[in-house]
Amino acid sequence: MTVPARLDLPGSIRVPCLLSPSRSILRFLGLQDEKASDDSTETVRKIVRALDQMEPQQARYTAAFAYILGRIAHADLTISDEETGEMEQIVMKYGHLPEEQAIMVVQIAKTQNLLFGHTENYLVTRQFNEIADQNQKLDLLSCLFAVSASDQDVSGAEDREIRQVASELKLRHKDFIAVRTSYRDHLSVLKKPENPRQK
Numbered sequence: 001m002t003v004p005a006r007l008d009l010p011g012s013i014r015v016p017c018l019l020s021p022s023r024s025i026l027r028f029l030g031l032q033d034e035k036a037s038d039d040s041t042e043t044v045r046k047i048v049r050a051l052d053q054m055e056p057q058q059a060r061y062t063a064a065f066a067y068i069l070g071r072i073a074h075a076d077l078t079i080s081d082e083e084t085g086e087m088e089q090i091v092m093k094y095g096h097l098p099e100e101q102a103i104m105v106v107q108i109a110k111t112q113n114l115l116f117g118h119t120e121n122y123l124v125t126r127q128f129n130e131i132a133d134q135n136q137k138l139d140l141l142s143c144l145f146a147v148s149a150s151d152q153d154v155s156g157a158e159d160r161e162i163r164q165v166a167s168e169l170k171l172r173h174k175d176f177i178a179v180r181t182s183y184r185d186h187l188s189v190l191k192k193p194e195n196p197r198q199k
Contacts, residue, residue: 043067043112043120047105057131062105064128065140066091068165070109071121072144075161079110086150090143125168137169141179149186156189 047063054062069090073083084106092102112120132140144165148158159180166176180187 043109043116043124047108047112051101051105060127061131061136062091063109064124064131065143066105066109067112067120067124068128068140069143069147070106070113071117071125072158072161072165073147074110074113074117075148076155076157079113080151082151083147084110086147090146122168125165129169132169137171138175138179140169141166141171141176145179145183149183152186153188154183154186159187159189 043063045063047059047066051059051062066087069087070079073079073087087106087109088099088102091097091105092099097105128140129137141162144162145154148154148162162180163176
């Protein structure tokens with residue numbers, strides 16, 4: 001599976017502590033007190049701390065990128081080993097990250113999606129929209145389909161979620177269709193049901 005190269009992110013890793021899910025969601029997101037808010041959601045800050053040797057803007061970009069990959073992988077409520085492996089390869093190979101760092105970033109992104117995805121999804125994608133250029137958005141779109149197709153099947157839920165992300169990134173419909181068409185053989189909605197063998 002071919003995905004585009006955009007990230008240029010050397011660095012080392014420091015393992016962060018995961019936040020207890022019992023903490024207030026609003027406080028967790030930094031939205032309970034407007035004065036405490038900044039341009040990053042807590043999900044992005046958590047991954048950034050794992051990339052603290054990077055230039056901050058580039059680290060925020062990588063954090064949001066990884067989180068959105070996890071958002072699509074979790075769209076059908078399961079994240080397969082194939083999807084996890086594809087996410088790690090994208091973050092490692094195209095982000096020029098060492099394997100252990102890519103694995104940690106993907107694991108944090110997956111955990112945050114499981115715990116807070118319903119709240120964080122739009123916020124993180126909105127932030128990515130603000131910091132990414134058009135080519136980076138298109139790169140991400142291709143990577144989202146690469147992750148969802150890694151198990152040879154882009155489910156209806158994944159397809160719809162990718163379409164939603166494209167909309168949140170303000171990508172044109174024709175851009176979405178162009179990338180989607182290259183994965184048409186993996187689209188569940190286009191697969192013909194197998195007929196029972198005739199005896």
